[in-house]
Amino acid sequence: MPARTSRQWHRGAGCGAGDREVTLIARPTNREEDWRYSDAAFLSTAPIETFDDWRSVTVKPGAVLRETVQAGDAAPSAVTRCRVHVGAGGRYEHFATIVSGPYRRIELEVTLDEGAHFEFGGVTLGGESNVQEFVTRVIHAQPGATSNQVVRAVQWGQSTGNFLGRIEVVRDAQKTDAAQNFRAILLEKGASANTKPELEIFADDVKCAHGAAIGALDQTAAFYMAARGLPPEKARALLVRAFIADAFAAIDDETQRETMLEDALAHLDESAL
Template sequence: MTALPTRRDEAWRYADLARLAPLWPARDPVRRRLEGADLSLDERIDGDGWHDAEIDVAVSEGGRLIGTIEQVAGADATVTVLYRITLAAHARATLTLLSHGAAYGRLALDISLAEGAVLDLGGAIVGGGSQTLEIITTVRHIGPGATSRQTIRAVAAGRAVASYLGQVAVSREGQQTDAAQSFKALLLDRGATANAKPELEIFADDVKCAHGASVGELDAQALFYMASRGIAPADAEALLARAFVDDALAALPEGPAREALGAQLQALVARRGEG
Protein backbone atom coordinates (compact mmCIF):
# COMPACT_ATOMS: atom_id res chain seq x y z
CA MET A 1 0.00 0.00 0.00
CA THR A 2 1.48 3.36 -1.05
CA ALA A 3 -1.39 5.78 -0.39
CA LEU A 4 -2.25 6.72 3.18
CA PRO A 5 -5.34 4.76 4.30
CA THR A 6 -8.58 6.63 4.90
CA ARG A 7 -11.55 6.15 7.22
CA ARG A 8 -13.34 4.42 4.35
CA ASP A 9 -10.97 1.49 4.77
CA GLU A 10 -12.66 -0.52 7.54
CA ALA A 11 -9.35 -1.91 8.78
CA TRP A 12 -8.11 1.65 9.46
CA ARG A 13 -11.30 3.33 10.65
CA TYR A 14 -10.01 3.92 14.21
CA ALA A 15 -6.34 4.47 13.32
CA ASP A 16 -4.35 7.58 14.24
CA LEU A 17 -4.12 8.82 10.66
CA ALA A 18 -2.91 12.27 11.72
CA ARG A 19 0.17 10.65 13.21
CA LEU A 20 0.74 8.47 10.14
CA ALA A 21 0.29 11.25 7.56
CA PRO A 22 3.79 12.78 7.80
CA LEU A 23 5.43 9.33 7.88
CA TRP A 24 3.54 7.40 5.23
CA PRO A 25 5.01 8.93 2.03
CA ALA A 26 8.38 7.40 2.95
CA ARG A 27 6.94 3.97 3.78
CA ASP A 28 9.34 1.10 3.10
CA PRO A 29 8.44 -1.69 5.54
CA VAL A 30 11.03 -4.17 6.74
CA ARG A 31 10.20 -7.63 5.35
CA ARG A 32 11.03 -11.00 6.88
CA ARG A 33 9.97 -14.59 6.30
CA LEU A 34 9.97 -17.64 8.57
CA GLU A 35 9.01 -21.15 7.54
CA GLY A 36 9.25 -24.64 8.94
CA ALA A 37 7.57 -27.29 11.07
CA ASP A 38 8.64 -26.15 14.54
CA LEU A 39 8.71 -22.38 14.81
CA SER A 40 9.05 -19.88 17.65
CA LEU A 41 7.96 -16.29 17.13
CA ASP A 42 9.20 -14.32 20.13
CA GLU A 43 9.09 -10.67 19.10
CA ARG A 44 9.71 -7.57 21.18
CA ILE A 45 9.00 -4.28 19.43
CA ASP A 46 10.75 -1.55 21.39
CA GLY A 47 12.71 1.66 20.92
CA ASP A 48 11.75 4.95 19.30
CA GLY A 49 10.85 6.07 15.79
CA TRP A 50 8.62 4.27 13.30
CA HIS A 51 8.50 0.49 13.45
CA ASP A 52 7.02 -0.62 10.12
CA ALA A 53 7.33 -4.28 9.17
CA GLU A 54 5.65 -7.13 7.33
CA ILE A 55 6.50 -10.65 8.50
CA ASP A 56 5.44 -13.78 6.64
CA VAL A 57 5.29 -17.04 8.61
CA ALA A 58 4.56 -20.40 6.99
CA VAL A 59 3.99 -23.43 9.25
CA SER A 60 4.25 -26.70 7.35
CA GLU A 61 1.86 -29.64 7.56
CA GLY A 62 1.48 -30.95 11.10
CA GLY A 63 3.84 -28.29 12.38
CA ARG A 64 3.67 -26.00 15.39
CA LEU A 65 4.11 -22.27 15.96
CA ILE A 66 4.44 -20.87 19.48
CA GLY A 67 5.12 -17.26 20.23
CA THR A 68 4.64 -13.95 21.97
CA ILE A 69 4.52 -10.59 20.23
CA GLU A 70 5.18 -7.77 22.70
CA GLN A 71 4.69 -4.16 21.58
CA VAL A 72 6.50 -1.96 24.11
CA ALA A 73 7.87 0.79 21.86
CA GLY A 74 8.85 4.20 23.22
CA ALA A 75 6.30 6.75 24.36
CA ASP A 76 6.61 8.77 21.13
CA ALA A 77 7.01 5.82 18.75
CA THR A 78 4.73 4.66 15.94
CA VAL A 79 4.17 0.96 15.26
CA THR A 80 2.54 -0.53 12.15
CA VAL A 81 3.41 -4.23 11.99
CA LEU A 82 1.66 -6.92 9.95
CA TYR A 83 2.09 -10.67 10.43
CA ARG A 84 0.87 -12.93 7.62
CA ILE A 85 0.69 -16.46 8.97
CA THR A 86 -0.20 -19.60 7.03
CA LEU A 87 -1.00 -22.85 8.85
CA ALA A 88 -0.83 -25.89 6.58
CA ALA A 89 -3.02 -28.94 7.15
CA HIS A 90 -3.17 -30.02 10.83
CA ALA A 91 -0.67 -27.36 11.91
CA ARG A 92 -1.18 -25.60 15.24
CA ALA A 93 -0.38 -22.06 16.42
CA THR A 94 -0.46 -20.68 19.96
CA LEU A 95 0.15 -16.92 20.04
CA THR A 96 -0.02 -14.16 22.63
CA LEU A 97 -0.13 -10.46 21.74
CA LEU A 98 0.75 -7.70 24.22
CA SER A 99 0.39 -4.05 23.27
CA HIS A 100 1.14 -1.34 25.81
CA GLY A 101 3.81 0.84 24.21
CA ALA A 102 4.00 3.60 21.56
CA ALA A 103 1.90 6.70 20.99
CA TYR A 104 0.28 4.78 18.14
CA GLY A 105 0.64 1.01 18.12
CA ARG A 106 -0.97 -1.23 15.50
CA LEU A 107 -0.51 -5.01 15.50
CA ALA A 108 -2.23 -6.69 12.54
CA LEU A 109 -2.44 -10.42 11.86
CA ASP A 110 -3.73 -12.17 8.74
CA ILE A 111 -3.89 -15.90 9.47
CA SER A 112 -4.96 -18.66 7.06
CA LEU A 113 -5.96 -22.11 8.35
CA ALA A 114 -5.90 -25.15 6.09
CA GLU A 115 -7.66 -28.45 6.81
CA GLY A 116 -7.63 -29.41 10.49
CA ALA A 117 -5.43 -26.50 11.56
CA VAL A 118 -5.81 -25.04 15.06
CA LEU A 119 -5.26 -21.45 16.23
CA ASP A 120 -5.25 -20.24 19.84
CA LEU A 121 -4.77 -16.49 19.99
CA GLY A 122 -4.80 -14.37 23.13
CA GLY A 123 -4.12 -10.67 23.35
CA ALA A 124 -4.09 -7.72 25.74
CA ILE A 125 -4.13 -3.98 25.08
CA VAL A 126 -3.20 -1.72 27.99
CA GLY A 127 -3.11 2.00 27.26
CA GLY A 128 -3.20 5.33 29.03
CA GLY A 129 -2.57 9.00 28.41
CA SER A 130 -3.30 9.80 24.76
CA GLN A 131 -2.18 6.44 23.32
CA THR A 132 -4.00 4.84 20.40
CA LEU A 133 -3.50 1.06 20.39
CA GLU A 134 -5.02 -1.46 17.99
CA ILE A 135 -5.13 -5.19 17.40
CA ILE A 136 -6.49 -6.18 14.00
CA THR A 137 -7.02 -9.84 13.10
CA THR A 138 -8.26 -11.59 9.98
CA VAL A 139 -8.59 -15.34 10.43
CA ARG A 140 -9.32 -17.19 7.20
CA HIS A 141 -10.71 -20.74 7.37
CA ILE A 142 -9.76 -21.97 3.91
CA GLY A 143 -9.96 -25.72 4.59
CA PRO A 144 -12.41 -28.03 6.40
CA GLY A 145 -12.34 -28.91 10.07
CA ALA A 146 -10.15 -26.04 11.29
CA THR A 147 -10.52 -24.46 14.73
CA SER A 148 -9.76 -20.93 15.89
CA ARG A 149 -10.08 -19.28 19.29
CA GLN A 150 -9.46 -15.56 19.80
CA THR A 151 -9.59 -13.91 23.23
CA ILE A 152 -8.71 -10.21 23.37
CA ARG A 153 -8.89 -7.94 26.42
CA ALA A 154 -8.28 -4.19 26.66
CA VAL A 155 -7.79 -1.81 29.58
CA ALA A 156 -7.78 1.91 28.78
CA ALA A 157 -7.27 4.94 31.02
CA GLY A 158 -6.83 8.68 30.55
CA ARG A 159 -7.77 9.60 26.97
CA ALA A 160 -6.43 6.39 25.47
CA VAL A 161 -8.14 4.65 22.56
CA ALA A 162 -8.09 0.83 22.48
CA SER A 163 -9.48 -0.87 19.38
CA TYR A 164 -10.02 -4.43 18.23
CA LEU A 165 -11.11 -5.23 14.68
CA GLY A 166 -11.46 -8.95 14.15
CA GLN A 167 -12.80 -10.82 11.15
CA VAL A 168 -13.39 -14.55 10.82
CA ALA A 169 -13.76 -15.43 7.15
CA VAL A 170 -14.96 -18.95 6.27
CA SER A 171 -14.64 -19.99 2.64
CA ARG A 172 -16.91 -22.46 0.85
CA GLU A 173 -14.23 -25.10 1.48
CA GLY A 174 -14.25 -24.36 5.22
CA GLN A 175 -16.96 -26.83 6.22
CA GLN A 176 -17.02 -27.96 9.88
CA THR A 177 -15.23 -24.82 10.96
CA ASP A 178 -15.26 -24.15 14.71
CA ALA A 179 -14.45 -20.49 15.43
CA ALA A 180 -14.90 -18.27 18.47
CA GLN A 181 -13.96 -14.65 19.03
CA SER A 182 -14.26 -12.69 22.30
CA PHE A 183 -13.37 -9.07 23.03
CA LYS A 184 -13.90 -7.25 26.32
CA ALA A 185 -12.72 -3.80 27.33
CA LEU A 186 -12.38 -2.16 30.73
CA LEU A 187 -12.40 1.66 30.91
CA LEU A 188 -10.70 3.14 33.95
CA ASP A 189 -11.50 6.78 33.14
CA ARG A 190 -14.42 8.57 31.48
CA GLY A 191 -12.13 10.00 28.79
CA ALA A 192 -10.95 6.56 27.62
CA THR A 193 -12.43 4.90 24.53
CA ALA A 194 -12.78 1.30 23.37
CA ASN A 195 -13.78 0.35 19.84
CA ALA A 196 -14.86 -3.16 18.86
CA LYS A 197 -15.69 -4.49 15.42
CA PRO A 198 -16.08 -8.29 15.48
CA GLU A 199 -17.11 -9.69 12.11
CA LEU A 200 -18.11 -13.05 10.64
CA GLU A 201 -18.06 -13.70 6.89
CA ILE A 202 -19.32 -17.23 6.23
CA PHE A 203 -19.78 -18.96 2.89
CA ALA A 204 -19.98 -22.54 4.22
CA ASP A 205 -23.17 -24.07 5.66
CA ASP A 206 -21.78 -26.54 8.23
CA VAL A 207 -19.98 -24.35 10.74
CA LYS A 208 -19.97 -23.33 14.40
CA CYS A 209 -19.01 -19.68 14.75
CA ALA A 210 -19.53 -17.22 17.59
CA HIS A 211 -18.35 -13.77 18.53
CA GLY A 212 -18.99 -11.27 21.28
CA ALA A 213 -17.87 -7.87 22.52
CA SER A 214 -18.49 -5.81 25.65
CA VAL A 215 -17.21 -2.62 27.27
CA GLY A 216 -17.52 -1.84 30.97
CA GLU A 217 -16.07 -0.31 34.12
CA LEU A 218 -14.58 -1.72 37.30
CA ASP A 219 -17.11 -3.75 39.28
CA ALA A 220 -18.27 -1.56 42.20
CA GLN A 221 -19.51 -4.55 44.19
CA ALA A 222 -16.20 -6.35 43.82
CA LEU A 223 -14.35 -3.22 44.95
CA PHE A 224 -16.64 -2.90 47.97
CA TYR A 225 -16.08 -6.55 48.90
CA MET A 226 -12.29 -6.17 48.66
CA ALA A 227 -12.42 -2.96 50.72
CA SER A 228 -14.38 -4.82 53.40
CA ARG A 229 -11.51 -7.31 53.54
CA GLY A 230 -8.98 -4.54 54.16
CA ILE A 231 -7.56 -4.24 50.66
CA ALA A 232 -6.58 -0.67 49.75
CA PRO A 233 -8.63 0.81 46.86
CA ALA A 234 -5.67 1.18 44.47
CA ASP A 235 -4.55 -2.39 45.16
CA ALA A 236 -8.09 -3.69 44.66
CA GLU A 237 -8.44 -1.87 41.34
CA ALA A 238 -5.09 -3.20 40.14
CA LEU A 239 -6.03 -6.76 41.13
CA LEU A 240 -9.33 -6.52 39.25
CA ALA A 241 -7.61 -5.09 36.16
CA ARG A 242 -5.04 -7.90 36.16
CA ALA A 243 -7.73 -10.54 36.62
CA PHE A 244 -9.67 -8.97 33.75
CA VAL A 245 -6.86 -9.51 31.21
CA ASP A 246 -5.65 -12.80 32.64
CA ASP A 247 -7.98 -15.12 30.70
CA ALA A 248 -6.45 -13.82 27.46
CA LEU A 249 -2.95 -14.68 28.65
CA ALA A 250 -3.26 -18.38 29.40
CA ALA A 251 -0.32 -19.20 27.13
CA LEU A 252 1.96 -16.45 28.46
CA PRO A 253 4.54 -17.86 30.88
CA GLU A 254 5.58 -16.13 34.06
CA GLY A 255 8.44 -13.79 33.30
CA PRO A 256 9.41 -10.27 32.21
CA ALA A 257 6.58 -9.81 29.69
CA ARG A 258 3.85 -10.65 32.20
CA GLU A 259 5.57 -8.55 34.90
CA ALA A 260 5.83 -5.53 32.57
CA LEU A 261 2.13 -5.76 31.73
CA GLY A 262 1.26 -5.94 35.41
CA ALA A 263 3.41 -2.90 36.14
CA GLN A 264 1.68 -0.96 33.38
CA LEU A 265 -1.75 -1.83 34.81
CA GLN A 266 -0.61 -0.76 38.27
CA ALA A 267 0.61 2.57 36.88
CA LEU A 268 -2.67 3.21 35.04
CA VAL A 269 -4.67 2.60 38.21
CA ALA A 270 -2.39 4.90 40.18
CA ARG A 271 -2.98 7.70 37.66
CA ARG A 272 -6.76 7.29 37.44
CA GLY A 273 -8.57 10.59 37.08
CA GLU A 274 -5.54 12.50 35.78
CA GLY A 275 -7.13 12.80 32.32
Protein backbone atom coordinates in the same frame (compact mmCIF):
# COMPACT_ATOMS: atom_id res chain seq x y z
CA MET B 1 -5.45 -6.68 5.74
CA PRO B 2 -3.23 -5.09 3.16
CA ALA B 3 -3.56 -1.52 2.04
CA ARG B 4 -4.95 -1.33 -1.44
CA THR B 5 -2.35 -1.06 -4.17
CA SER B 6 -2.38 -0.07 -7.79
CA ARG B 7 0.03 -0.94 -10.58
CA GLN B 8 1.27 1.10 -13.48
CA TRP B 9 3.46 0.17 -16.44
CA HIS B 10 6.32 2.54 -17.16
CA ARG B 11 8.04 2.26 -20.52
CA GLY B 12 11.80 2.52 -20.29
CA ALA B 13 13.59 5.22 -22.24
CA GLY B 14 16.63 4.71 -24.40
CA CYS B 15 18.01 1.84 -26.47
CA GLY B 16 17.23 -1.57 -25.05
CA ALA B 17 15.07 -0.29 -22.22
CA GLY B 18 11.99 -2.39 -21.56
CA ASP B 19 8.78 -1.96 -19.71
CA ARG B 20 8.82 -2.18 -15.93
CA GLU B 21 5.99 -2.55 -13.48
CA VAL B 22 5.78 -0.08 -10.62
CA THR B 23 3.55 -0.80 -7.61
CA LEU B 24 1.98 2.26 -6.04
CA ILE B 25 0.93 1.93 -2.41
CA ALA B 26 -2.29 3.66 -1.43
CA ARG B 27 -2.07 5.64 1.82
CA PRO B 28 -4.88 4.45 4.12
CA THR B 29 -7.29 6.87 5.76
CA ASN B 30 -9.96 6.65 8.45
CA ARG B 31 -12.57 6.37 5.71
CA GLU B 32 -11.45 2.76 5.15
CA GLU B 33 -13.03 0.17 7.44
CA ASP B 34 -9.71 -1.52 8.27
CA TRP B 35 -8.29 1.79 9.50
CA ARG B 36 -11.45 3.39 10.88
CA TYR B 37 -10.18 3.89 14.44
CA SER B 38 -6.49 4.43 13.64
CA ASP B 39 -4.61 7.62 14.45
CA ALA B 40 -5.32 10.05 11.60
CA ALA B 41 -2.13 12.06 12.14
CA PHE B 42 0.01 8.94 11.83
CA LEU B 43 -1.78 7.78 8.70
CA SER B 44 -1.17 11.10 6.98
CA THR B 45 2.51 11.46 7.87
CA ALA B 46 4.07 7.99 8.19
CA PRO B 47 6.45 6.84 5.42
CA ILE B 48 4.32 5.23 2.72
CA GLU B 49 6.30 1.97 2.78
CA THR B 50 5.06 1.45 6.36
CA PHE B 51 1.75 0.27 4.97
CA ASP B 52 3.15 -2.47 2.73
CA ASP B 53 5.76 -3.98 5.05
CA TRP B 54 4.57 -7.55 5.69
CA ARG B 55 6.44 -10.34 7.44
CA SER B 56 5.65 -13.88 6.27
CA VAL B 57 5.44 -16.95 8.50
CA THR B 58 4.80 -20.56 7.45
CA VAL B 59 3.85 -23.28 9.93
CA LYS B 60 4.45 -26.70 8.40
CA PRO B 61 1.76 -29.40 8.60
CA GLY B 62 1.55 -30.78 12.12
CA ALA B 63 4.02 -28.25 13.53
CA VAL B 64 3.44 -25.85 16.43
CA LEU B 65 4.71 -22.27 16.57
CA ARG B 66 4.19 -19.76 19.35
CA GLU B 67 5.21 -16.11 19.03
CA THR B 68 5.07 -13.58 21.86
CA VAL B 69 5.42 -9.81 21.97
CA GLN B 70 6.02 -8.38 25.43
CA ALA B 71 5.23 -4.84 26.45
CA GLY B 72 8.86 -3.77 26.41
CA ASP B 73 9.78 -5.37 23.10
CA ALA B 74 11.11 -2.82 20.66
CA ALA B 75 9.25 -2.61 17.35
CA PRO B 76 10.89 -1.27 14.19
CA SER B 77 7.66 0.49 13.24
CA ALA B 78 4.44 1.67 14.81
CA VAL B 79 2.70 -0.77 12.44
CA THR B 80 3.62 -4.46 12.58
CA ARG B 81 2.00 -6.68 9.93
CA CYS B 82 2.35 -10.41 9.49
CA ARG B 83 0.88 -13.01 7.12
CA VAL B 84 0.79 -16.57 8.43
CA HIS B 85 0.00 -19.81 6.62
CA VAL B 86 -0.69 -22.79 8.88
CA GLY B 87 -0.43 -26.21 7.24
CA ALA B 88 -2.80 -29.13 7.87
CA GLY B 89 -2.94 -30.07 11.54
CA GLY B 90 -0.54 -27.28 12.48
CA ARG B 91 -0.95 -24.79 15.29
CA TYR B 92 0.04 -21.11 15.42
CA GLU B 93 -0.17 -19.09 18.62
CA HIS B 94 0.41 -15.37 18.99
CA PHE B 95 0.30 -13.48 22.28
CA ALA B 96 1.04 -9.77 22.47
CA THR B 97 0.89 -6.75 24.75
CA ILE B 98 0.79 -3.17 23.48
CA VAL B 99 1.70 -0.35 25.86
CA SER B 100 3.46 2.10 23.55
CA GLY B 101 2.12 5.10 21.69
CA PRO B 102 1.12 7.54 20.43
CA TYR B 103 0.08 4.94 17.85
CA ARG B 104 0.72 1.20 17.74
CA ARG B 105 -0.91 -1.43 15.55
CA ILE B 106 -0.33 -5.18 15.37
CA GLU B 107 -1.99 -6.83 12.39
CA LEU B 108 -2.21 -10.55 11.60
CA GLU B 109 -3.58 -12.29 8.52
CA VAL B 110 -3.79 -16.04 9.14
CA THR B 111 -4.78 -18.74 6.64
CA LEU B 112 -5.68 -22.15 8.07
CA ASP B 113 -5.47 -25.44 6.20
CA GLU B 114 -7.42 -28.57 7.19
CA GLY B 115 -7.47 -29.23 10.92
CA ALA B 116 -5.15 -26.30 11.72
CA HIS B 117 -5.58 -24.02 14.74
CA PHE B 118 -4.92 -20.35 15.46
CA GLU B 119 -4.79 -19.06 19.05
CA PHE B 120 -4.51 -15.33 19.72
CA GLY B 121 -4.31 -13.37 22.95
CA GLY B 122 -3.83 -9.61 23.00
CA VAL B 123 -3.71 -6.87 25.65
CA THR B 124 -3.65 -3.10 25.23
CA LEU B 125 -2.67 -0.87 28.15
CA GLY B 126 -2.91 2.80 27.31
CA GLY B 127 -2.78 6.21 28.88
CA GLU B 128 -2.35 9.78 27.66
CA SER B 129 -3.77 10.02 24.10
CA ASN B 130 -2.32 6.75 22.84
CA VAL B 131 -4.16 4.75 20.18
CA GLN B 132 -3.44 1.03 20.29
CA GLU B 133 -5.02 -1.66 18.18
CA PHE B 134 -5.04 -5.27 17.12
CA VAL B 135 -6.34 -6.13 13.67
CA THR B 136 -6.82 -9.76 12.62
CA ARG B 137 -8.09 -11.55 9.56
CA VAL B 138 -8.49 -15.32 9.94
CA ILE B 139 -9.22 -17.31 6.80
CA HIS B 140 -10.59 -20.80 7.35
CA ALA B 141 -9.58 -22.13 3.95
CA GLN B 142 -10.16 -25.85 4.51
CA PRO B 143 -12.43 -28.07 6.65
CA GLY B 144 -11.97 -28.74 10.34
CA ALA B 145 -9.84 -25.72 11.24
CA THR B 146 -10.33 -23.88 14.53
CA SER B 147 -9.46 -20.45 15.87
CA ASN B 148 -9.83 -18.60 19.16
CA GLN B 149 -9.09 -14.94 19.84
CA VAL B 150 -9.19 -13.17 23.20
CA VAL B 151 -8.39 -9.44 23.47
CA ARG B 152 -8.45 -7.35 26.64
CA ALA B 153 -8.07 -3.54 26.75
CA VAL B 154 -7.34 -1.42 29.81
CA GLN B 155 -7.41 2.30 28.99
CA TRP B 156 -7.06 5.50 30.99
CA GLY B 157 -6.39 9.16 30.26
CA GLN B 158 -7.58 9.95 26.74
CA SER B 159 -6.32 6.67 25.25
CA THR B 160 -8.12 4.30 22.91
CA GLY B 161 -7.91 0.52 22.60
CA ASN B 162 -9.20 -1.15 19.43
CA PHE B 163 -9.82 -4.66 18.13
CA LEU B 164 -10.90 -5.30 14.55
CA GLY B 165 -11.35 -9.01 13.97
CA ARG B 166 -12.50 -10.61 10.74
CA ILE B 167 -13.26 -14.33 10.33
CA GLU B 168 -13.73 -15.75 6.83
CA VAL B 169 -15.03 -19.27 6.23
CA VAL B 170 -14.81 -20.42 2.60
CA ARG B 171 -17.49 -22.53 0.97
CA ASP B 172 -15.89 -25.94 1.55
CA ALA B 173 -14.52 -25.26 5.05
CA GLN B 174 -17.07 -27.39 6.89
CA LYS B 175 -16.66 -28.17 10.62
CA THR B 176 -15.04 -24.80 11.23
CA ASP B 177 -15.04 -23.68 14.87
CA ALA B 178 -14.08 -20.03 15.34
CA ALA B 179 -14.51 -17.59 18.21
CA GLN B 180 -13.37 -14.12 19.20
CA ASN B 181 -13.95 -12.17 22.40
CA PHE B 182 -13.17 -8.54 23.23
CA ARG B 183 -13.57 -6.79 26.55
CA ALA B 184 -12.40 -3.38 27.67
CA ILE B 185 -12.11 -1.65 31.03
CA LEU B 186 -12.08 2.16 30.99
CA LEU B 187 -10.37 3.34 34.17
CA GLU B 188 -11.03 7.04 33.61
CA LYS B 189 -13.62 9.18 31.92
CA GLY B 190 -12.23 10.18 28.55
CA ALA B 191 -10.70 6.79 27.71
CA SER B 192 -12.40 4.77 25.00
CA ALA B 193 -12.44 1.42 23.22
CA ASN B 194 -13.75 0.22 19.86
CA THR B 195 -14.39 -3.18 18.40
CA LYS B 196 -15.54 -4.31 14.97
CA PRO B 197 -16.17 -8.07 14.70
CA GLU B 198 -16.87 -9.44 11.22
CA LEU B 199 -18.01 -12.90 10.16
CA GLU B 200 -18.13 -13.91 6.50
CA ILE B 201 -19.39 -17.49 6.27
CA PHE B 202 -20.03 -19.48 3.10
CA ALA B 203 -20.13 -22.99 4.65
CA ASP B 204 -23.22 -24.31 6.42
CA ASP B 205 -21.77 -26.67 9.07
CA VAL B 206 -19.79 -24.30 11.27
CA LYS B 207 -19.58 -22.79 14.74
CA CYS B 208 -18.67 -19.09 14.77
CA ALA B 209 -19.14 -16.75 17.71
CA HIS B 210 -18.06 -13.33 18.89
CA GLY B 211 -18.64 -11.29 22.02
CA ALA B 212 -17.79 -7.79 23.23
CA ALA B 213 -18.19 -5.73 26.39
CA ILE B 214 -16.89 -2.26 27.31
CA GLY B 215 -17.28 -0.69 30.73
CA ALA B 216 -15.75 0.34 34.04
CA LEU B 217 -14.31 -1.86 36.78
CA ASP B 218 -16.77 -4.05 38.63
CA GLN B 219 -17.41 -1.84 41.64
CA THR B 220 -19.43 -4.54 43.39
CA ALA B 221 -16.48 -6.92 43.34
CA ALA B 222 -14.14 -4.15 44.46
CA PHE B 223 -16.47 -3.29 47.36
CA TYR B 224 -16.72 -6.99 48.30
CA MET B 225 -12.93 -7.27 48.57
CA ALA B 226 -12.58 -3.95 50.36
CA ALA B 227 -15.17 -5.05 52.91
CA ARG B 228 -12.87 -7.95 53.75
CA GLY B 229 -9.91 -5.78 54.51
CA LEU B 230 -8.24 -5.21 51.14
CA PRO B 231 -7.29 -1.57 50.41
CA PRO B 232 -9.37 -0.21 47.51
CA GLU B 233 -6.35 0.26 45.21
CA LYS B 234 -5.21 -3.32 45.91
CA ALA B 235 -8.69 -4.66 45.18
CA ARG B 236 -8.84 -2.81 41.86
CA ALA B 237 -5.36 -4.03 40.91
CA LEU B 238 -6.43 -7.63 41.54
CA LEU B 239 -9.48 -7.17 39.35
CA VAL B 240 -7.37 -5.79 36.50
CA ARG B 241 -4.90 -8.67 36.92
CA ALA B 242 -7.67 -11.26 36.55
CA PHE B 243 -9.09 -9.34 33.60
CA ILE B 244 -5.78 -9.26 31.70
CA ALA B 245 -4.99 -12.89 32.54
CA ASP B 246 -7.81 -14.06 30.25
CA ALA B 247 -5.75 -13.10 27.20
CA PHE B 248 -2.87 -15.36 28.22
CA ALA B 249 -4.85 -18.28 29.66
CA ALA B 250 -4.19 -20.47 26.60
CA ILE B 251 -0.39 -20.43 27.12
CA ASP B 252 0.30 -23.94 28.42
CA ASP B 253 3.75 -23.03 29.76
CA GLU B 254 3.05 -21.67 33.25
CA THR B 255 6.33 -19.77 33.47
CA GLN B 256 5.79 -18.07 30.12
CA ARG B 257 2.17 -17.32 30.99
CA GLU B 258 3.17 -15.62 34.25
CA THR B 259 5.98 -13.74 32.51
CA MET B 260 3.57 -12.27 29.96
CA LEU B 261 1.10 -11.31 32.68
CA GLU B 262 3.64 -9.70 35.02
CA ASP B 263 5.27 -7.84 32.12
CA ALA B 264 1.90 -6.33 31.17
CA LEU B 265 1.00 -5.40 34.74
CA ALA B 266 4.36 -3.67 35.21
CA HIS B 267 3.16 -1.03 32.74
CA LEU B 268 -0.17 -0.41 34.43
CA ASP B 269 -0.54 3.13 35.73
CA GLU B 270 -1.48 2.60 39.37
CA SER B 271 -2.55 6.22 39.70
CA ALA B 272 -5.44 5.48 37.34
CA LEU B 273 -6.79 2.66 39.53
